[in-house]
């Protein structure tokens with residue numbers, strides 16, 4: 678496949694690029710470092726009729742053991758970050774933790790609630806990452822995207838994005854960069870909030886195992902983790918995949934798990950919860966490729 682300046686690799690293993698540490702190879706893999714290169718990748722996949730998958734930091738995604746039969750566009754090299762007054766503009770592939778560190782260095786407050794969330798800036802906007810009451814949409818000003826259908830750049834203001842719990846409604850776009858609107862604050866206070874949030878995570882999440890964070894969205898007025906726990910599923914496993922003992926909404930790769938094990942365990946949990954609560958749990962993580 679021809680992609681002009683951008684290096685394109687074939688049969689690239691994706692397991693090391695996902696936090697579950699599972700999944701097969703990408704048929705084609707490219708990591709553009711600016712808008713023009715990203716446009717080349719999109720044009721090449723369009724021309725050769727190959728499906729395209731945008732991959733951020735791979736922390737909210739389950740890719741099948743067969744891998745992805747198309748072009749994986751990784752945002753890892755879209756990682757420029759600049760600070761302009763109280764605004765931070767960063768490439769979509771910039772890790773949230775780098776954004777938080779940069780904000781702290783400039784005494785900018787507003788991002789502390791995301792301390793410890795391992796995704797990229799672009800992935801965080803797509804999924805409206807956050808906690809119970811605080812989401813990235815709160816501090817976002819705008820995003821710059823490329824339409825995957827027309828390959829044209831466009832800026833979208835946050836008011837025109839349909840943000841909701843774990844969703845943005847942004848489909849068929851590649852986010853190139855995001856602009857955050859923060860507030861000058863007290864460096865020590867910002868640092869203390871970051872440390873407090875990190876501590877809470879260490880106490881409540883099974884960070885010793887590979888995972889993709891919470892697997893299921895909380896149904897309205899309920900907590901998926903509590904429901905799974907009450908079904909007696911903590912510690913239940915299929916192959917190398919296990920429902921975490923520490924946090925029942927986490928499925929962990931407890932050693933040698935296949936993507937298929939995780940997929941089957943997701944199905945098993947959903948079935949059990951449906952039987953007990955008559956509620957269909959919806960996955961928060963994105964499931965890509967062929968299973969079963």
Ligand SMILES: Cc1cc2nc3c(=O)[nH]c(=O)nc-3n(C[C@H](O)[C@H](O)[C@H](O)COP(=O)(O)OP(=O)(O)OC[C@H]3O[C@@H](n4cnc5c(N)ncnc54)[C@H](O)[C@@H]3O)c2cc1C
Nearest residue numbers: 731733734735736737769796797799800801806807852890
């Ligand atoms: C230990 C752990 C704890 C976590 N805690 C939290 C938490 O507290 N709150 C929370 O909200 N999430 C949490 N997560 C989930 C995850 O970190 C976030 O959802 C994160 O925002 C996902 O970003 P990513 O770059 O890893 O996305 P990926 O997993 O790479 O991709 C997810 C989806 O977004 C799309 N995507 C990614 N980047 C772009 C882009 N630039 N343009 C267009 N589409 C794109 C992908 O195609 C895919 O559909 C946790 C995960 C782990 C492993």
